Amino acid sequence: MTIHLQIIGVLLMLLALLHVGFPRYFGWKEQLASLSLINRQMMQVHTFFIALVVFMIGLLSCWQAEALQTNPLGRFICSGLAFFWGLRLFFQLFVYSPALWRGKLFETTMHIAFAMLWLYLLWVYGSVAGWW
Numbered sequence: 001m002t003i004h005l006q007i008i009g010v011l012l013m014l015l016a017l018l019h020v021g022f023p024r025y026f027g028w029k030e031q032l033a034s035l036s037l038i039n040r041q042m043m044q045v046h047t048f049f050i051a052l053v054v055f056m057i058g059l060l061s062c063w064q065a066e067a068l069q070t071n072p073l074g075r076f077i078c079s080g081l082a083f084f085w086g087l088r089l090f091f092q093l094f095v096y097s098p099a100l101w102r103g104k105l106f107e108t109t110m111h112i113a114f115a116m117l118w119l120y121l122l123w124v125y126g127s128v129a130g131w132w
Contacts (some may be wrong), residue, residue, distance in 0.1 A: 009062025016055035
């Protein structure tokens with residue numbers, strides 16, 4: 001599982017870095033202009049901290065893969081991460097509206113790719129936690 005944890009670590013750090021481009025890609029300057037200042041800044045601040053936490057989870061997975069597997073605390077952390085990513089997979093499949101991606105090649109590809117990523121994260125962290 002060490003190699004899978006390290007792969008996940010790299011993927012999560014890359015995912016975190018992708019957040020830098022979100023404002024431009026999603027047109028936040030225009031899209032968020034109608035929001036109050038507090039709502040606009042909350043969106044920006046929360047996105048930053050989500051990216052930071054995802055990056056830190058990536059660092060942990062990449063550089064502490066052995067400790068996550070051999071230490072009871074590491075396995076407990078992996079259990080929490082498996083739950084988190086499993087919940088994220090649920091939201092990907094059942095909360096986001098299919099209208100966001102259905103009939104759109106790029107969006108459908110991203111929907112499937114991220115669902116597969118969340119499933120991979122669930123499988124690896126769940127395996128380390130001893131869920132299966």
